[in-house]
Each structure stands twice: as C-alpha cells, then as structure tokens.
Amino acid sequence: MSPRVVFPNKILPYLLLAPQLAITLVFFYWPASQALYQSMLREDPFGLKSQFVWFDNFARVLADPNYLNSVKVTAVFSIATAVVAMATALLLAVMADKVIRGRGFYRTLMIWPYAVAPAIAGMLWLFLFNPSIGTLAYGLRWLGIAWNPLLDGGDAMVLVVAAASWKQISYNFLFFVAGLQAIPKTLIEAAAIDGAGPTKRFWTIVFPLLAPTTFFLLVVNTVYAFFDTFGIIHAVTGGGPGKATETLVYKVYNDGFVNLILGDSAAQSVILMVIVIALTAFQFRYVEKKVHYG
Amino acid sequence: MATVDLKDVKKIYAGGVEAVKGVSIAIPDKALCVLVGPSGCGKSTLLRMIAGLESISAGAVSIDGKVVNAIGPTERDIAMVFQNYALYPHMKVYDNMAYGLRNRGTPKDEIDKRVRETAKTLELSALLDRRPRELSGGQRQRVAMGRAIVRNPKVFLFDEPLSNLDAKLRGQMRVEIKNLQRALGVTSVYVTHDQLEAMTLADQLVVMNAGLVEQIGDPLDIYEKPASTFVASFIGAPPMNLLALTRDGAGRMPAGSPEEMAAIGHGSAAGSTALASAAPMLTDGSLVPFAPQAAAILGFRPEDADVTHGAEAPDGALAIPAAVEAVEPVGAESFLYCAAAGTRIIVRVHGRATARPDDQLRVVVRAEKLHWFDEAGKRV
Numbered sequence: 001m002s003p004r005v006v007f008p009n010k011i012l013p014y015l016l017l018a019p020q021l022a023i024t025l026v027f028f029y030w031p032a033s034q035a036l037y038q039s040m041l042r043e044d045p046f047g048l049k050s051q052f053v054w055f056d057n058f059a060r061v062l063a064d065p066n067y068l069n070s071v072k073v074t075a076v077f078s079i080a081t082a083v084v085a086m087a088t089a090l091l092l093a094v095m096a097d098k099v100i101r102g103r104g105f106y107r108t109l110m111i112w113p114y115a116v117a118p119a120i121a122g123m124l125w126l127f128l129f130n131p132s133i134g135t136l137a138y139g140l141r142w143l144g145i146a147w148n149p150l151l152d153g154g155d156a157m158v159l160v161v162a163a164a165s166w167k168q169i170s171y172n173f174l175f176f177v178a179g180l181q182a183i184p185k186t187l188i189e190a191a192a193i194d195g196a197g198p199t200k201r202f203w204t205i206v207f208p209l210l211a212p213t214t215f216f217l218l219v220v221n222t223v224y225a226f227f228d229t230f231g232i233i234h235a236v237t238g239g240g241p242g243k244a245t246e247t248l249v250y251k252v253y254n255d256g257f258v259n260l261i262l263g264d265s266a267a268q269s270v271i272l273m274v275i276v277i278a279l280t281a282f283q284f285r286y287v288e289k290k291v292h293y294g
Numbered sequence: 295m296a297t298v299d300l301k302d303v304k305k306i307y308a309g310g311v312e313a314v315k316g317v318s319i320a321i322p323d324k325a326l327c328v329l330v331g332p333s334g335c336g337k338s339t340l341l342r343m344i345a346g347l348e349s350i351s352a353g354a355v356s357i358d359g360k361v362v363n364a365i366g367p368t369e370r371d372i373a374m375v376f377q378n379y380a381l382y383p384h385m386k387v388y389d390n391m392a393y394g395l396r397n398r399g400t401p402k403d404e405i406d407k408r409v410r411e412t413a414k415t416l417e418l419s420a421l422l423d424r425r426p427r428e429l430s431g432g433q434r435q436r437v438a439m440g441r442a443i444v445r446n447p448k449v450f451l452f453d454e455p456l457s458n459l460d461a462k463l464r465g466q467m468r469v470e471i472k473n474l475q476r477a478l479g480v481t482s483v484y485v486t487h488d489q490l491e492a493m494t495l496a497d498q499l500v501v502m503n504a505g506l507v508e509q510i511g512d513p514l515d516i517y518e519k520p521a522s523t524f525v526a527s528f529i530g531a532p533p534m535n536l537l538a539l540t541r542d543g544a545g546r547m548p549a550g551s552p553e554e555m556a557a558i559g560h561g562s563a564a565g566s567t568a569l570a571s572a573a574p575m576l577t578d579g580s581l582v583p584f585a586p587q588a589a590a591i592l593g594f595r596p597e598d599a600d601v602t603h604g605a606e607a608p609d610g611a612l613a614i615p616a617a618v619e620a621v622e623p624v625g626a627e628s629f630l631y632c633a634a635a636g637t638r639i640i641v642r643v644h645g646r647a648t649a650r651p652d653d654q655l656r657v658v659v660r661a662e663k664l665h666w667f668d669e670a671g672k673r674v
Contacts, residue, residue: 186380194394
C-alpha cells in the first residue's frame with residue numbers, strides 16, 4: 001500500500017471536514033435522535049403536554065393491523081420496484097450495448113427520465129392511467145382489461161410500481177452500461193470460441209461479471225423504494241385505495257403530519273430506520289459474498 | 295487433423311480502411327504457421343478472421359476443406375489463446391478449463407478426466423482451485439493454453455500469447471509451446487511481431503506488411519533468401535544492412551585509391567573509366583562489382599561481413615571503406631557500427647573486436663553472400 005500522506009497542518013484537516021460533518025450532524029444525527037426521543041413520548045390530544053412512555057408507542061404500532069398491512073405493502077412494493085427497475089434497466093443496457101450507430105443519442109435519451117422530479121413522474125403516470133381521462137387507460141379498457149387504480153388496490157400497486165421503476169430505470173441503466181463496458185471484449189470472444197451461444201454467454205460470463213454493479217444497485221434501489229418513492233405515492237394514490245399502497249414511509253408521513261400522532265409516527269420512523277439498516281447490513285453480509293470484484 | 299486455407303482473403307472496415315488486402319495462405323495439416331509483421335500489418339485481423347471474430351469481406355477461409363466464412367466462432371471447432379489470456383475472472387482454473395467442454399455437452403466424468411490430464415501436462419494440477427487473479431503471469435499463460443488444449447480442437451490460434459511475459463519466461467514458454475504443438479499435432483496459427491519468436495517457432499513463416507503477404511516459406515529459407523528489402527530488414531537481428539546503389543556516374547569517378555580499384559576486382563584503369571558511366575556504385579562513389587543489371591539496393595547480413603584493416607581484399611569479395619562509430623561487445627560476439635556509403639552498417643564479429651571507434655577500415659563481404667534488390671525493393 002502507498003505510504004500515508006501526512007498533513008503538515010494539524011487543524012486544517014478538521015476544518016476541511018467540518019462542513020460535511022456539520023451537515024450530517026444537523027440533517028441526520030440531530031433529527032434521528034429527535035425521532036428516537038419523540039418515539040418514546042405521548043402527547044395529549046390537545047398537544048399541551050407530553051409524557052415519557054418508554055416503548056409503549058412501539059408496542060402499539062407493532063400491534064396495529066394497519067401497520068402490519070403497511071409492512072406487507074412495503075415489501076411487495078420494494079421488491080417489485082427493485083426487480084422491475086433493475087431487470088428492465090439491464091435489458092435496455094444490454095440492448096444499448098449492441099447499438100453501434102447513434103449510441104450516444106440512445107444513451108442520452110435513456111437517461112432523461114432521471115431528471116424528472118418524483119412528483120412530476122407520478123403525475124405523468126397518473127394522467128396516462130387515469131381511468132376516466134388517461135390515454136393508456138383507454139387502451140387497456142379497449143383490450144378488455146378492467147383497469148381502475150382508483151378503486152382496485154392491485155391496479156394501484158401496479159401503477160405506483162411502474163411509476164417508481166420508470167424513474168429509477170435511467171439510473172440503473174447508466175450503471176449497467178458502465179458495468180458492461182468494463183467487461184473486456186476478449187472474454188466474450190473467448191466464451192464464443194469456447195462454444196457458448198449469446199444467451200449462455202450472458203448468463204455465465206456477463207451476468208456474473210456484472211455482479212458488483214448489480215449488488216450496488218440492489219442496495220441503492222432498496223433504499224430508493226423505501227424512502228425516495230414518497231413523492232410518487234403521494235402524487236399518484238395518496239396511499240389508497242384503502243391503504244393498498246400505503247408504504248411505511250407514507251404511513252410515517254400520514255400518521256405524523258396528517259393525523260398528528262407524533263409519538264406513533266416517530267416510533268414508525270425509528271423502526272423503518274432499523275429495517276433499512278438491517279437490510280443493508282444483510283445485503284453486505286450475505287449477498288456480497290457471491291460478488292466477485294474481478 | 296486439419297488444414298487451413300486462405301484464398302484471397304480481404305478485410306475492409308466500415309470506414310473503408312483495408313486492413314487485409316488479399317491474402318492467400320495454405321497451411322498444411324499439423325503445421326505451426328507463424329504470421330509475423332510490424333503492428334498494423336493486418337496479422338491479428340487475419341487471425342481473428344480465421345477465428346470467426348471478424349467477418350470476411352472477400353475471399354474464403356476454409357478449415358479442413360470446408361469454407362467457414364458463414365460459420366460463427368462457436369461452431370468452427372477452434373481454440374484461441376489471447377494476448378491478455380482472457381481468462382474468466384469469476385471462475386476457478388478448473389472451471390476456466392472445463393467451460394468449453396461443458397458448453398459442448400461433454401459428460402461430467404469425461405470433463406474431469408480431461409481437465410486433470412491437461413492440468414498435469416501443463417503442471418497446473420496444484421492450481422486448479424485458484425482464481426485467475428491469484429496466479430502469476432506465466433501461470434495464467436499456462437491456464438490459457440490449457441483451456442485451448444483441453445477441448446482438443448481442430449486448430450489452435452495464438453494471438454501474441456507471450457508478449458505479456460518477461461524475456462526469460464518468454465523463451466521458456468516458446469520452447470514449451472513448440473513441444474506441445476508438435477506432441478499434439480494440432481494445426482496452429484500463431485501471430486507475433488517478434489521475429490525471433492517467429493523464426494524459432496514456425497514450420498511455415500508468413501511475413502506480412504501493410505495488409506499483404508511479403509513472403510511465405512520455411513523460416514531459414516526466408517532468412518537466406520528474403521523476397522524483399524522489407525523481409526530482409528524485418529527478419530534477423532540485427533537487420534540486414536541495405537545500401538543504395540547509383541548508376542548516374544556523371545562526373546563522378548570512382549573515388550578510390552589504386553589498391554581499392556584492385557580490390558574491386560575489375561582490372562585495368564581503362565575498364566574503370568568505361569564502367570564509370572553505367573556501373574553501379576555506392577553513394578560514396580566506390581564501384582560495386584557483381585551487381586546484376588536490375589539491382590538498385592545491395593544487402594548483406596551483419597554476420598556475413600568481416601572487417602579488415604589491410605588494403606588487400608580477397609578475390610570475389612566486396613570491400614566497402616568504413617569508419618567505426620561504436621563497438622558493442624556482448625560476450626560471444628561483438629557488433630561494430632560503422633559509417634559507410636552515407637549510411638550505417640552493422641558487422642557482427644566473433645569474440646572480442648579488435649577494432650576501436652574512429653578506426654578506418656574496410657567491410658568485406660563475399661560475393662555469394664550479397665543480396666540484390668531492385669528499385670521496388672524486390673529481390674533480384
């Protein structure tokens with residue numbers, strides 16, 4: 001390894017780190033500790049005084065059937081979003097890798113959706129699939145599909161998953177394209193000479209070599225589906241119909257800011273934080289073992 | 295097991311660049327054919343066309359008498375060793391070698407048997423459980439060889455397989471490749487830019503330049519009778535000395551002492567005057583006897599030349615006045631770098647050189663050791 005670079009100045013390194021540390025402190029540690037503290041408080045209905053109740057809020061939240069429903073919704077939504085967003089992006093990246101003429105043009109077009117704000121992306125899909133005015137909803141009905149995301153929970157879930165995935169595909173695409181380019185061409189040629197057809201080459205050479213990229217995207221997409229899709233759900237379904245698309249993060253918002261049950265909401269956000277930390281730790285512990293960094 | 299035939303093969307890239315401009319080579323069964331040439335001469339493109347990795351723009355490639363132009367690399371039954379080895383980094387050595395067999399549906403115990411046998415031949419048995427990144431350059435090279443051998447293909451293709459190894463290992467692997475190829479008796483095509491590798495390995499040597507074949511033949515035949523100045527200067531190290539001849543003669547009498555005139559071997563002074571107008575001479579004005587009519591360039595190998603401090607030159611030999619610029623002793627032999635006839639001549643002498651820098655001497659070459667080329671550089 002290269003020798004450690006030693007800064008001659010003792011204070012300067014800390015000064016240079018200070019802005020980043022300040023931001024992390026103010027926007028992460030402080031709110032997180034506040035949430036932790038809040039999750040153990042219970043306010044009276046008029047918000048005049050609060051009482052320290054230890055883990056009562058957690059017990060109540062975990063016993064709430066609505067909360068358990070939300071856990072289930074989140075699991076379905078996150079897995080579906082991550083799988084759809086990654087599988088579609090991989091397919092597109094593999095196809096784009098084969099394009100020779102106009103390669104840059106294709107890639108640029110593919111990256112655009114990432115620049116669209118979540119709420120706007122949500123509105124776009126909402127309008128396209130609105131049962132009464134949506135262009136594509138009209139097409140679906142014409143095909144004989146009873147499409148109504150305003151009434152049917154399954155349809156609503158499909159719609160938010162589609163909207164959330166669509167936005168993330170660009171990001172995944174970008175990383176998959178870079179990952180594909182990093183695979184030496186001679187490996188593919190060697191595999192071809194070794195008698196592997198295109199499909200076999202993909203699954204035995206390309207896909208395993210993409211593993212580091214795929215793993216990274218799995219972590220990023222999970223976090224995305226858990227947190228960053230709030231805007232989309234808020235714009236498209238508002239958690240409905242009948243809490244069919246109420247994910248954990250949406251329920252935190254709903255209970256805390258709409259229903260003003262701050263203690264429950266804080267307890268939920270703490271649980272959510274624990275889930276995501278656990279999930280990420282799990283991914284690094286077990287999934288990463290199957291990843292070869294070449 | 296197989297012959298490889300190239301008939302007027304051309305490669306024209308989409309941009310109109312012609313990388314291979316019509317090459318015909320017939321490689322006999324079990325032969326090791328080496329394609330050699332400077333970078334960009336089209337040798338690697340040609341190899342990739344035989345492998346099926348590049349499309350063939352014109353002409354025909356046949357393996358075992360069957361035209362394979364339209365057949366993909368998967369079905370050609372060839373094996374290739376790449377310059378960067380192209381080992382699958384996520385697979386163990388064993389799986390790297392077994393991959394091709396698995397793809398062809400070989401039974402499991404048969405795969406195991408063949409992989410272990412091949413590993414034994416290449417002394418890889420202890421490394422089967424390692425991944426490529428845990429191997430040294432030489433070991434990776436062996437695995438790449440193993441991966442090619444284990445499949446028992448019709449043809450081996452080597453794309454500069456030794457260029458990433460250090461000099462010592464390269465020499466060692468060169469011998470191993472030659473022995474393996476001979477033992478297995480598999481027709482092979484080997485691409486290199488290293489003329490030494492080419493000379494030592496080849497049963498059939500193909501010298502390429504700018505997309506065309508300059509010469510095909512036995513390595514020593516090519517060495518002894520290079521078909522062009524390009525081949526002459528590419529094959530052999532140090533390269534053949536090449537001196538331009540002029541015939542203008544106008545106003546330029548051979549600028550030599552009477553002894554030199556005598557050394558040239560054309561007797562009388564009257565004769566020399568007559569020769570002056572049309573006889574070939576070097577740019578320093580010294581006459582060159584023995585030169586055929588069409589000759590424009592004179593060549594001789596460094597080892598075919600000798601030096602003399604004396605005035606007398608043996609009969610039937612050419613003597614060129616030269617000044618020693620540098621002496622390079624390398625042990626068993628020494629190289630003399632001499633300035634002569636407006637260019638630099640390299641002479642290889644056995645053992646220690648007696649000449650010193652700034653010595654004036656004469657480089658002597660026997661007539662039968664002289665090579666002649668015309669103005670286009672073709673052998674006369």
